[in-house]
Amino acid sequence: MNLQANYEQIPLKEYAERAYLDYSMYVVLERALPFIGDGLKPVQRRIIYAMSELALGAQAKPKKSARTIGDVIGKFHPHGDSACYEAMVLMAQPFSYRYPLVDGHGNFGSPDDPKSFAAMRYTESRLTPIAEVLLSELGHGTTDWSPNFDGTLEEPTWLPARVPHVLLNGSMGIAVGMATDIPPHNLREVASACIRLLDDPDATIADLCEHVQGPDYPTAAEIITPRRELVAMYQTGTGSVRARAIYERDDSNIVITALPYQVSPSKILEQIAAQMRAKKLPMIEDLRDESDHENPIRLVIVPRSNRVDVDEMMQHLFATTDLEKSFRVNMNMIGLDDRPQVKDLRSILTEWLRFRTDTVTRRLNHRLGRVERRLHLLEALRIAYLNLDEVIRIVRTEEEPKPVLIARFRLDEEQADYILETKLRQLARLEEMKINEERDKLEEERARINVLLKSPAKLKSLIKDELRADAEKYGDERRSPLIERSVAQALDESALVASEPITVVVSQKGWVRAGKGHDIDGEALSYREGDSMLAIARARTTQQVAFIDSTGRAYATPAHTLPSARGNGEPLTGRFSPPSGARFDAVVAADNDTRIVLATDFGYGFVTRFEALTGRQKAGKQIISLSDGARVLGPAITADPSRDRIVVVTSEGHLLMFSVAELPELDKGKGNKLIEIPKAKLASGEERVVGVAVVAEGKGEVTMYAGARKLTLKWADLVEYGGNRATRGGVLPRGLRRVERIETSG
Structure with missing residues (x-):
């Protein structure tokens, strides 16, 4: 016996490709994408049809949702009950569907948590009134029928929608290699666009957008997308819509x-x-x-x-x-040719109107067939009434009256059967009058249907009238107002920080921290072993803090991001990337437009805006050009360069005060000479500038420290040391000839 006779041998590659393609087409056609005719996915269509079969119309008493889901999965949709129930819940949520198709009783979720709905054994459901636009013509020969999954029942291939439902409630789905995101729309706007297209088949998408203003979501949030972008979205079938609270x-x-x-x-x-x-x-x-x-x-x-x-x-x-959210639009759907395609607005409406025209034509033909059949039977009754005695005689005397009736009155089998099945009470005179009246009405209806079927113009008028009637009955006003606005911009980070005073402390080994308030004594803080205070800067949390290293590069960071002074802080090398071997020498904080005096211990300096020190935070930017051996001094802030004075003090006790205005304002560089220092002393390191300070005209004071000695000079004392820039200046008293550092106040 050949055991391989029942097997087909094909390459694994070919089998895998075929299996994946079959799966892909199943997901696309039978699960994820809506059909353009009724706008429903298969599971939604089966739920609505099953509910109609259970007589769960809008006026009916609702039944347990479990009953509906049981019928759906048992008769038409052999999938999981939870997924099927979730699909039904979605159609019942007024915050999810623009026009809900299911009227849910019980907990069907909330806007806060759409998936918080109760189990199907606790809830009840029935169809909403608008579901009638999908079901009312179902029994009128308007749809094809196909066997269910086990071949025991038939189900509609589509529902004969009277409105373009594919646009009304939209759809979302993910297939294999494609997805769909169709936004919901307003019924009255869509119906108006359909009528415009029927009246003017050459109408452009821009013309149709005069009717369809844009998507209409279930919520009242504003749609702020510009009109030109909405029109472009309808022209391509793809784009995005931005909504705002x-x-x-x-x-x-x-x-x-x-x-x-x-x-x-x-x-x-x-x-x-x-x-x-x-x-x-x-x-x-x-x-x-x-x-x-x-x-x-x-x-x-x-x-x-x-x-x-x-x-x-x-x-x-x-x-x-x-509070402002963008929604993707991808109007991908199954067309009348059973193929998925992204369609523009005009294509959708044109194709749906073709579907609707075919549906109405099938409905009229179905009705015409029923009318003609009834007239055919009524003609048999009329013959029976005209020959009543003969008919009674044949029925009473003949063993097989049917063939005799057919031969005697030239009837067909259906007419003969109808006469034989007629009840005696229908032979009364009054019944004859009713039959004649019914025949007249039916003949009038047949003539009217024939006129509609033979006249495309009258068929269009009928479709327009039905669209207007449905739009009037089920439509409502737009919920999502269309207000064109620009996309919101977040505030600058500094604008989101509370303005509070802080003191930034930098240690000799380059560790930084910030304490609340301006009264912090940097010397009193605890430091890591072998470390001590280098410099402090008083700032506000909304400002930037700039650090200058020994190569003249400046680095900046937001003040509010610095670690707390409760601990030892963090190393600046963790935030910045200074050159190898460089150390941090100075710190300053100010607003961007504030002027800063930058100087070196070789006696050169210039004025710059604080903003020049910010920008490239990680790698820093070169600000000060340093001579070999020169060191950066602590920056001095000047509030009014035209009136403020700069005080320069050397280690040999020379002091010079002159106007800040004598210094150039630069973005970077070496600057000009501040005070004269003999070249020999500068080269040997015998004399250097120990500090610069800025004082306001008429006030302020400067304190010099030389070992255990210190000297404070007020404005009246400082005036005596006034002179021109780049001069030698005056000499401090004998005990302060070896100045180590200076401080300013006031």
Whole structure:
């Protein structure tokens, strides 16, 4: 016996390709993509048909959802009950479907958690009134029927939709190698566009967009996408739609009353709260959810004060949370040719109108056939009435009256059977009058149907009238207002930080930390073993802090990101990448437009804007050109360069004061000479500049330190050391000829 006779031997590559292709086509055609005719996926179609078979119309008493799902999976859809029930729940959620097809009783989820619906044994359901536009013509010969999965029943291949349902509720699905994202639309707008296309078959997409303004989601959130982008989306069948939440002011509070489609209130609260915990929303004091039955969406944001710019704050929230959300559009669907394709608006409506025309034609032909059959039977009754005695005689006397009737009155078998099955009470005179009246009405109806079938213009008029009637009966006003706005932009990071005073402390070994307030004594802090304070800078959390290394490169970082002074801080080399062997020598913090005096211990310096020190944070930027052996001094801030004075002190006790205006303003460089130092002393290192300070005209003081000695010079004392830039200056008293450092105040 040949055991291989029942097997087909093919290469594994060919088998895998064939199997995957079969699977792909099944997913595309039988699961993921909607059909353009009724806008439904197979599981949705089967649920609606099963509910109609269970007589669960809009006026019927609802039944347990488990009963419906049992019929669906037992008769038409042999898949998991949970997935099938979830598909039914989706059609019942008014926040998911623009025009729900299922009327759910019980817990069918909430906008906060759409998947929080109760089990199907607890809920009840029936069809909504608008489901009639899918089912009312089902028994009128308008659809093809195919066997169910086991061949015991038949199911409709599609439902005879009276409106373009594929656009009304949209669809989302992922197939193999393709996906669909069709947004929902307004029934009245879509019906109006169909009527326009019937009246003007040459109408362009721009013409149709005069009727279809844009998607219409179940929520009242604004659609802010510009009109030109919406038109382009309808021209290509792909694009995106951006929706934004609606808010209003209630006294000093902000109340959010509508959220974008499929955005949960709890997620919004979580996103805002996360920013508040990270101290990125200093302008918000409190956040509440006051949603209830009367107000399904009511999120309250409490600003910190009346000075908060509410519009600016909301723009930031739109940009950083799902209060503004973009939805992908990919109008991919199964066409009348049973092939998936991304279609533009005109193609969708044109193809659906072809589907609708065919459906109405089939409906009329089906009705015409029924009318003609009834007239055919009524003609047999008329003959019987005209020859009543003869008919009675034949029935009473003949053993086989049927062939005799056929031969005597030239009837067919159907007419003869109908006469023989007629009840005696129908032979009354009154019944004859009713039959004649029915025949007249049917003949009139037959004539009307024939006129419709022979006249394309009248058929179009009928389709338009039915579209208008359905749009009027089931349509409503647009929910998603179309308001063209620019995309929201997040606020700059510095604008989201509370402005608080801090003191930045840098150690000799390049460790940095920041303490709250401006009264921190850097010398009193604890340091790592072998380390000590190098410099401090008083700043605010909204400012940048700049560090200058021994090569003259500047690095900047936001002040609020520095570690707390409670610990030892962190090494600056973790934030920046200075050249090998470089050390950090100076620190300064200010606003971008503030002028800074930068100097070296060789006695050269210039004025620059603080912004010049920021920019390239990791690698830094070269600011000061250093001579061999020169060292960067601590920067000095000048509030008014035209009036402020600069004080320069050398290690030999020479002091010179001159106007800051005498220094050039540069973005980078070496600068000009500040004070005269003999070349020999400079070369040998005997004399260097120990510090520069800026004092305001008429006030301020400078303190010099030389070992245990110190000397404070007020404005009146400093005036005596005034002179021109690059001169030798005056000599300090004998005890301060070896100055180590200087400080300024006032």
